[in-house]
Amino acid sequence: MIDISIVFMGTPDFSVTILKKLVEANYKIVGVITAPDKPAGRGRKINQSAVKEYALSQELKVLQPNNLKNKEFQKELANLNANLQVVVAFRMLPKAVWEMPIYGTFNLHASLLPDYRGAAPIHWAIINGEEKTGVTTFFIDDKIDTGEIILQKEIEIKKEETVGTLHDKLMYLGADLVKETIELVKSKKTTTYKQPKLEEKSAPKLNPDNCKIDWTDSLENIYNKIRGLNPFPAAWTGLFNNNEEVTAKIYAVKKELISHQLDIGKIITSKKELKVAVKNGYIIIEEIKIAGKKKMDSKSLLNGFIFSNDSKMI
Numbered sequence: 001m002i003d004i005s006i007v008f009m010g011t012p013d014f015s016v017t018i019l020k021k022l023v024e025a026n027y028k029i030v031g032v033i034t035a036p037d038k039p040a041g042r043g044r045k046i047n048q049s050a051v052k053e054y055a056l057s058q059e060l061k062v063l064q065p066n067n068l069k070n071k072e073f074q075k076e077l078a079n080l081n082a083n084l085q086v087v088v089a090f091r092m093l094p095k096a097v098w099e100m101p102i103y104g105t106f107n108l109h110a111s112l113l114p115d116y117r118g119a120a121p122i123h124w125a126i127i128n129g130e131e132k133t134g135v136t137t138f139f140i141d142d143k144i145d146t147g148e149i150i151l152q153k154e155i156e157i158k159k160e161e162t163v164g165t166l167h168d169k170l171m172y173l174g175a176d177l178v179k180e181t182i183e184l185v186k187s188k189k190t191t192t193y194k195q196p197k198l199e200e201k202s203a204p205k206l207n208p209d210n211c212k213i214d215w216t217d218s219l220e221n222i223y224n225k226i227r228g229l230n231p232f233p234a235a236w237t238g239l240f241n242n243n244e245e246v247t248a249k250i251y252a253v254k255k256e257l258i259s260h261q262l263d264i265g266k267i268i269t270s271k272k273e274l275k276v277a278v279k280n281g282y283i284i285i286e287e288i289k290i291a292g293k294k295k296m297d298s299k300s301l302l303n304g305f306i307f308s309n310d311s312k313m314i
Contacts, residue, residue, distance in 0.1 A: 001186050002185075004185065009087045013171075033065070033077070037052075125203075125228075126157060126227055133166070164231045216278075222283055267307055271302060293305075
């Protein structure tokens with residue numbers, strides 16, 4: 001066994017769970033690298049990353065570089081004398097940083113690499129209708145998510161799974177995998193293998209264009225897209241109603257496979273149900289947020305919101 005001194009790099013809640021696992025396992029964490037504080041919200045209040053908040057609560061040393069290539073930061077990082085770096089949901093590292101520790105720098109990625117390299121692997125696995133996904137640890141190299149694989153764990157994607165529920169499952173699965181990976185490094189039993197060359201399934205950054213619902217798509221694809229973006233950042237659509245167009249975010253939905261002769265996008269309502277006509281069936285909306293209104297379940301919306309006879313999703 002060798003003594004391990006770890007620098008941990010990460011920013012969001014997903015990273016916190018992994019860092020917490022390492023702290024509770026009594027690993028020696030000599031430093032935590034996270035994103036700089038930034039203003040957020042309407043009041044532009046300065047916001048700390050989730051990782052920073054947790055690290056400070058554990059009295060861990062925190063560094064927040066604006067530029068990872070900055071020589072002063074790299075000198076400060078070197079002075080921490082870490083022999084292993086663990087990266088979870090951070091940004092791309094320059095070579096001078098990832099090659100610094102003697103036992104390397106490994107990353108946890110929320111997919112079964114080489115599938116779904118990129119910024120949003122959990123979302124895209126659901127959007128694309130995958131039946132399984134997982135987590136991977138790999139040693140970082142000079143490209144994004146391409147390094148040699150250390151360990152992987154697989155998990156089923158249930159048919160009603162949302163990105164919110166899958167995110168949390170992978171977060172805890174990933175925490176276990178990171179701990180297993182560190183134990184391999186400690187015992188000098190680490191073995192790696194190159195990522196196989198497969199037809200690429202990518203996970204690009206989400207933006208308004210790829211989060212918009214295309215109501216002319218298939219019932220299955222629309223259903224997968226909405227649950228793959230629920231609850232964050234949420235699939236959105238235009239809503240034409242009472243001769244005006246507004247935007248709406250769609251959250252929880254069900255699907256109904258049935259033949260009909262209605263126009264694509266037409267909204268059908270009853271006292272308790274709100275649904276949209278698509279190819280071969282309906283998307284039944286259970287939770288929605290119309291611009292200017294709060295997020296609510298459809299039954300509550302239908303109590304006070306009037307849909308015109310020609311209303312439709314566009």
